[in-house]
Amino acid sequence: MIYKLIVFLPLVGFLIAGLFGRQIGTKASEFVTCGLMAVVAVLSWVVFFQVALGSQETMSVEVLRWIQSGNIDVFWALRIDTLTSVMFVVVNTVSFLVHVYSVGYMHTDPHRPRFFAYLSLFTFTMLMLITSDNLLQMFFGWEGVGLASYLLIGFWYDRPSANAAAMKAFIVNRVGDFGFMLGIAAVFVMFGSINFETIFANAGTYLPAEGSPEAARVIFDVFGLTLTREGALTAACLLLFMGAMGKSAQFLLHTWLPDAMEGPTPVSALIHAATMVTAGVFLVARMSPLFEQSPDALTVVTIIGAITAFFAATVGLVQNDIKRVIAYSTCSQLGYMFVALGIGAYGAAIFHLFTHAFFKALLFLCAGSVIHAVDGEQDMRKMGGLRKHIPVTFWMMTIGTLALTGVGIPFTPIGFAGFFSKDVIIEASYASHSAVSGFAFTLLVIAALFTSFYSWRLAFLTFFGKERASHEVMHHVHESPNVMLIPLYVLAIGAVLAGVIFQGMFYGDAYEGFWKGALFTSEHNELLHEFHHVPFLVVLSPFIAMLIGFVTAWYFYIKSPETPKKLAAAQPGLYQFLLNKWYFDELYDFLFVRSAKALGRFFWQKVDVGTIDHFGPNGVAARVVDTANRVVRLQTGYLYHYAFTMLLGVAALITWMMLGSSV
Structure with missing residues (x-):
């Protein structure tokens, strides 16, 4: 019962606020949706302690029989395991805090019932995705999340930019979703089922022994493209990953994510920092028993993830919109997660997803607090000197920045969340036996340096230096109300403690006992042990990169503020390339x-x-009109015209009768 409450209470909130929001009023809509999400968040932590930290094994809770057609026999069921419980905590904790934050942030908006209804709808569809027990059910949640994101990004529909951003997100994701659908079809053809239990049970034995006649047998012939079992498995994994690329804004399908910042800031925190964009990571992690059988597919995942981490970090270096910088940071951090998935460090990937949810939601909500304070301004070049005016927001954002950049003391259990989750991915990429491990390690370290630079650039431009806003704006600068600050405190606790508390469970010695088979685990997978023994400099590399980024940002924006302008003027091509x-x-x-x-x-x-x-219709209509006009001309109204016509008719009739009788 508890699992059904977690999934369906947000749906109840959506229906009440969406259908009856005008009747019950704004305050009641806020109270209902926030109250239900509070219950869901508490229950999610209960499930986390029971499943992830307890002894409960994987279970399936049937809701109803959904589809029965031919070989397809699909139940709408809730798959409850450690991966689900982790995602419960991420989605519902962040969603609840965003609901509460939105009470203050959106207090002047006349359409708040609709906004809170959309938030709850998004939460429900995301919960449907993460509790799915088969690929079709996952696709249902997948598309539902896309719909909810479209509604939230375009919430201010009277703004052309918001409408354009919503359509862009929806259309770009359709590209990835097309691949996802083909991947589902391919999996069904190979395994005869789309249920996870059947797929996972047969994935390990699907490939025949190397060199056997069965290994060379063609099982797919599509438009002249022949595939063996191994090729078909790789193709299916790549198609599924194509869906993940779209939803998680990976390189080539990333263009929708920065524009999605047109929605209200709480939307950015909910959808594009902690939940929706991690759906692709969740998909690959959930399907890890299948991906593990295709080294080629994992290599592609690693390459795309590394390029994404590097690419997004380079763009974030020069962006001036405070939300856009954080958006590209999200894109870059998702690249880290996919690298971890590609090299087989599934626990490390989900650990970074877990910690990232806290500090990235914190950063976005802090950005919203800044925007709220400066009357809607988002350009960091028009801010400066705000730390004295909004000190609570400043310190909360500093905590988020420390977590994102991975500040901590190497070789000790002292550090912020990102220090544990991001650094372990870098170390694992070095220790990996993947053919592209060196490529991934290099790009991730460079991305860590860039991340530190643009994160501290944001902090210095926003909170330090001289005040660059107008006198009128600075006169009205004020700290956000408590309803907006309390969620920041909770997220800050996660940004500080999530890493040190849970590191051993997600990827350390307690790995197998924690995950209980929810992620692929092999007795021969030595990666979990090898990355603990990487060279000294490898462990220090992200710390050194973080320091270099911090010092450079301090010099550019505190010590010598003219240097960035001179550098941009000296390299206009590179600057415009990154800016665009x-x-x-x-x-x-x-x-x-x-x-x-x-x-x-x-x-x-x-x-x-x-x-x-x-x-067609226009031509026929034109001919009818033309004929009617010609007939109308015969109606002259003169008697002698009609008499003459009658005489012609009589003459024609007599002629016809005479000719007929003669024959």
Whole structure:
């Protein structure tokens, strides 16, 4: 019963606030949705202690029989294991805090019942995704999350930029979702089922012995492309990963994430920092028994993750919108998680997902507090000197920055959350036996340096230096109300303690006892032990990178504020390249958007209007009108015209009768 309450109480909140929000009023809508989420958050921690930290094994809770057609026999069931319980904590804790924060942040918005309804709808669909017991159920939650994100990003629908961002997120994710659907179909063809238990039970024995006749047998022949069992398995994993790339904003399908900042700041914290964007990470982790059988697919996952971490970090170096910097930071950190998945360090990937939820939601909500204080301004160049005016927000954001940049003391259990979760991924990438481990390790260390730089750049531009806002804005700067600050305190506790408390469980000595088979675990997988014995400099590398980034940012924006301007002027090409996000938006606009619009115009003007309408309904109508006009001309109103017509008719009739009788 407790599991059904966790999943369906947010749905109840959505229905009450969405259908009856106007009748019960704004305050009641806020109270209902926040109250239900408080219950769900508490129950999620109860489940975490029972399942992850207790002795409860994996279980399936049936809700109803969903689809029974041919070989497809699908129940709507809730899969409860350690991975689910971890995601319960992440999704519901952050969602509850965002609900509470939104009471203060959105207090002047006239459409608050609709906003809180959307928040609860998003939470429900995300819970459907993480509790799925089969791929179809996961796809249902997957698409539901996409719909909810579309509604939340475009919440301020009277803003063209918000509408454009919502459509962009929805369309780009359709590209990934197309791959996800094909992946589900491929898995069904290979295993005859889309239920996780069946897939996982047969994944380990699906590939035949190397060199056997069965290994060379073609099982797929699609448009002339022949695939053996091994090739089909790799193709299925890559198609599933394509879906993960879209939802988790990985390189090439990342362009929607920064623009999604057009939604209200609580939306950014909920969807694009802690929950929705981690759905792709969850998918690969959940399907780890399948991915583990395809080294080639894992190599692709590692490469894409490493490139994403590096790419997003480079773009974050020069962005000026406070939310956009944090958005690219999210994109970069997701790259870290995928590297961990690609090298087989599944526990480390989920650990970073877990800690990242706390400090990234903290950073976004702090950014919202800053924006709230400076009357909606988001350009960091127009801020400065705010730490004396909003000291609580300053210290909370400092904690989030310390966690994100991975501040801690190497070789000791002292450090913020990111120090444990991010650094272990870097060490694991070095220790990995993957063919691209060196490539991944190098890009991750560089990304750590850039992360430190842009994070402290944000802090220094926003809170230090001289005040650059107008006198009128500075006169009204004020600290946020407690309803917005209390969620920051809770998230700050997670950003400080989550790493040191849970590190041993997620990837340390207690790994197998903690996960209980929820993630792939092999007796021959030595990675968990090897990364504890990497060289001294490897362990220090993220710490050194963090220090270099911090010192450089301090010099650029505290010691010598003119240096960044001189550097940008000296390297205008590189600066514009990074400022314009590697020109991906322009490239995609040229390759896809313009061509799609041109194709649409062609079909509209030439095919639809010029051909179908011209010769179809419009043509028929025109001929009818033309004929009617000609007939109308015969109706002159003169008697002698009608008499002459009658005479012609009589003459024609007599002629016909004479000719007929003669024959």
